[in-house]
Amino acid sequence: MEHSVTVEQQFEIIKRGVLDIVPEEELLAKLKKSHQTGKPLRIKLGIDPTASDIHIGFAVVLRKMRQFQDMGHQVILIVGDFTASIGDPSGKSETRPMLSAEQIRTNAETFASQFWLILDREKTTVTFNGDWLGKMSFADVVRETSRVTVARILERDDFQNRLSEGRPVGLHELLYPIAQAIDSVEVQADVEVGGSDQRFNILMGRDLQEANGMEAQVGLFLPILPGIDGVQKMSKSLGNYVAVTDEPNDMFGKIMSIPDDVMADYYTLCTDVGTDEIEAIKAGIASGSVHPMDAKKRLAREIVTIYHSAQAGVDAQAEFERVFSSREVPLDMPEINLPESELENGSIRLTRLIAIAEMASSSSEARRLIQSGAVSIDGEKITDVMGSITPIDGQTLRVGKLKFARLRMI
RNA sequence: GGGGGGAUGCCCGAGUGGUUAAAGGGGGCAGACUGUAAAUCUGUUGCCAAAGGCUACGUUGGUUCAAAUCCAACUCUCCCCA
Numbered sequence: 339m340e341h342s343v344t345v346e347q348q349f350e351i352i353k354r355g356v357l358d359i360v361p362e363e364e365l366l367a368k369l370k371k372s373h374q375t376g377k378p379l380r381i382k383l384g385i386d387p388t389a390s391d392i393h394i395g396f397a398v399v400l401r402k403m404r405q406f407q408d409m410g411h412q413v414i415l416i417v418g419d420f421t422a423s424i425g426d427p428s429g430k431s432e433t434r435p436m437l438s439a440e441q442i443r444t445n446a447e448t449f450a451s452q453f454w455l456i457l458d459r460e461k462t463t464v465t466f467n468g469d470w471l472g473k474m475s476f477a478d479v480v481r482e483t484s485r486v487t488v489a490r491i492l493e494r495d496d497f498q499n500r501l502s503e504g505r506p507v508g509l510h511e512l513l514y515p516i517a518q519a520i521d522s523v524e525v526q527a528d529v530e531v532g533g534s535d536q537r538f539n540i541l542m543g544r545d546l547q548e549a550n551g552m553e554a555q556v557g558l559f560l561p562i563l564p565g566i567d568g569v570q571k572m573s574k575s576l577g578n579y580v581a582v583t584d585e586p587n588d589m590f591g592k593i594m595s596i597p598d599d600v601m602a603d604y605y606t607l608c609t610d611v612g613t614d615e616i617e618a619i620k621a622g623i624a625s626g627s628v629h630p631m632d633a634k635k636r637l638a639r640e641i642v643t644i645y646h647s648a649q650a651g652v653d654a655q656a657e658f659e660r661v662f663s664s665r666e667v668p669l670d671m672p673e674i675n676l677p678e679s680e681l682e683n684g685s686i687r688l689t690r691l692i693a694i695a696e697m698a699s700s701s702s703e704a705r706r707l708i709q710s711g712a713v714s715i716d717g718e719k720i721t722d723v724m725g726s727i728t729p730i731d732g733q734t735l736r737v738g739k740l741k742f743a744r745l746r747m748i
Numbered sequence: 749g750g751g752g753g754g755a756u757g758c759c760c761g762a763g764u765g766g767u768u769a770a771a772g773g774g775g776g777c778a779g780a781c782u783g784u785a786a787a788u789c790u791g792u793u794g795c796c797a798a799a800g801g802c803u804a805c806g807u808u809g810g811u812u813c814a815a816a817u818c819c820a821a822c823u824c825u826c827c828c829c830a
Contacts, residue, residue, distance in 0.1 A: 504754090504826045568785085577776095591784065598785050631783040662784055703777080706792060710778040724798090738777080739784060 345369045348409050352558070354613065355398070355606045357534050360541065360557040368528050368556060378412040382527035382555065384467075384518060384536075385417050386426060387445040392452040393579035394641065395563035395572030398607045400456040402531055402560060407461040414525050415453070417446050420468035421521075424514045428496060428535045455582055455645065470524050471517055483516055485549045486542070491515065494538050515539045519546035527555040534559045535571075563607050568597030586642045587668075590654035591740070593638035594662075598623075598630045601637060609640040667734050671742040676729055678747070685726040688713065697737040712738045 343351075348369055352359075359365050372379050383403055392400070403413045418426075419442045450464070491512050492498070500507050515538055522530060522543030530540045537559060544554040562571045565578025572579045580592045596604065605616045619636075622628030635658075639651035661668050674695040680686055689704045692713065698704040705723050707713055713720055714736045715727060731747040 506825060595784050598783095601785090629783080630785070634783080634785075658784085700795065701798090702795060703793090705798085707778065710791060712778050738779095 343409055345373050348373075351405055351409070352402075354405075355402075355560060356558060357561045358557075358559045360544075360559070364554070365529065365556040365558070372411070372528075378410055379406070379528040380526060381406045381411050381413050382522060382525055382530040383413065383415050384421070384521060384530075384532070385415055385446075385449060387417055387419060387422050387442045387449065388425075391574060391579075391581045391583065392449065392455075393572055393574060393581050394608050395565070395579065397456055397582055398560055398563050399531055399533065400453070401608075402558070404456055404458065406529075407458045411461070413457060413462045414527065415457075415462060415464045416521050416525065417442075417449070417464065417466045418518075418521075419443075419446065419466045420471040421514060421517050424510050424517060426514055426518075426539070428514075428539065452582060465525065467517070467521050467524075471520060474520075479513075482520060482546065483513070485546060486516060488512075515542040516546070519543040522555050523547050523550050523552065526552060528553075529556045529558055531558045531560065533562045535562060561603065561607065563603065564596075564600045566592050566596050568600045580641075582645050584645075586646050586650040586654040587657050587670075589642050589645065590638045590651075590658050593641055594634055594658060596634070598634070601630070601634055604637055604641075609637065609644070611640060668742055671734070671744050673746045674735070674743045675746050675748045681729070682726075685728045687724070687726050688720060689723070691727070691729070691735065692737060695735060695737075695743045697735070697741045697743065707737055 345366070349366055352365070368379055371377075381403060383399060407413055419439075422442050446466075453459075453462070492501075497507055497512075518539045519542040521527075522540075523546055527543065527547075530536075530543055532540050537557070540555075540557040540559070544557065547554045564570065565572035565576060566580060567576075567578045570576055570578060580589055584592065593604070602616065602620055605611055605619065606613070619628060619633050623630050623633055635655055638658075639655055642651040642654050657669060660666050674691075676686070676691070676694065680690070680694065688708060689701050692698050692704040692707070693701050698707055708721060708723050708725075711719055711721055716733050717736075720727070729745050729747065731745060733745045735743045735745060
């Protein structure tokens with residue numbers, strides 16, 4: 339333990355951005371005990387390998403784990419390779435597809451390379467729950483499931499909703515919380531961290547640990563970070579996410595597009611900006627002394643700084659202002675190589691050009707974009723769907739607000 | 749094991765023989781406005797070598813000049829009874 343940090347200080351750091359700690363006194367007691375004995379707490383986090391990239395919503399939980407590590411505690415990541423074959427029903431309105439073993443492995447590997455952007459590798463143990471769940475006998479399963487009542491499992495909202503809507507609920511899905519709880523028993527977790535949607539699963543871990551004669555883990559719940567649409571939870575499948583590996587300009591831009599009312603959440607959960615300062619920003623916006631856009635630029639800069647560098651943050655802001663405030667062309671843009679062979683009498687159909695540049699998902703979409711006035715070349719709008727242009731090396735093709743490309747004749 | 753529903757585009761949901769690439773809503777995309785915010789308004793929303801063609805209403809097969817619509821089998825699913 340780093341004795342320079344008192345238990346009370348540890349507790350304060352841990353509480354930042356946290357929605358709920360169940361039960362708070364137990365966490366305090368565990369921290370004290372760890373401080374006295376010098377034995378680190380075992381902090382558990384279950385990773386769902388159905389996703390493949392770490393986004394800043396998931397990073398909220400990882401950052402919390404990192405705080406524990408910085409105070410000397412041990413983080414145990416459990417890759418849910420086995421549980422992924424069940425599919426976490428939490429908050430879901432339908433059964434999740436089961437993943438193949440290969441898919442899970444690939445995802446887990448991608449994850450692994452990204453964890454260390456946030457976590458301290460030295461203080462992290464990575465395990466796969468297939469190692470123990472896969473080896474349980476039916477008798478083991480019966481024994482563990484006997485500790486939980488059906489009513490208890492079915493009382494959850496997600497199951498209730500699905501049942502009342504006449505949607506299917508697979509029997510195996512009822513086992514998910516139990517599987518996750520067995521993980522807690524297996525790794526002897528002191529604390530399990532998760533999003534608020536993990537409440538049920540994590541509390542189940544407490545029950546099962548007690549039933550197995552060990553001290554129950556403490557549940558630490560973090561708010562779910564809304565996606566950049568500001569409404570739904572951030573997730574890759576909804577496309578409303580900011581990946582930790584996003585390029586600085588993209589990252590900055592995505593943050594700028596979040597609705598104002600989730601800005602404070604982003605500040606608390608995704609940055610290290612002090613709580614007092616966040617309050618001051620909120621107050622400033624409320625009183626009109628701080629322009630929300632400036633507050634958001636600061637936010638975007640902070641986040642880019644975390645995953646790239648302070649300089650990258652400054653540069654990304656400059657680029658953002660250049661393109662969106664001054665309406666100039668970006669400094670960097672992808673180039674599209676246009677072979678002579680594509681030209682007919684020196685010109686090319688615009689729809690074809692957009693297709694080559696992969697700036698629309700289909701040529702039908704390219705037509706629509708042209709029709710709606712979203713396409714321009716060197717700032718000149720083109721609206722003729724059948725139109726051809728005579729491309730010149732170095733021209734800028736713009737499709738919609740965000741997509742730019744420079745033409746290169748080859 | 750018995751009986752009764754249901755499966756439509758990204759999602760919800762209308763449609764019960766031709767006028768249906770399929771109403772309406774949500775979401776998405778684009779345009780205007782703006783702060784790449786919100787709100788609002790407008791357009792658009794299967795694909796292609798594009799005044800034409802192709803593919804689509806759980807799957808397969810059938811009836812018909814014509815099927816999302818009728819028939820058969822199958823698959824999945826929900827409810828009631830046991």
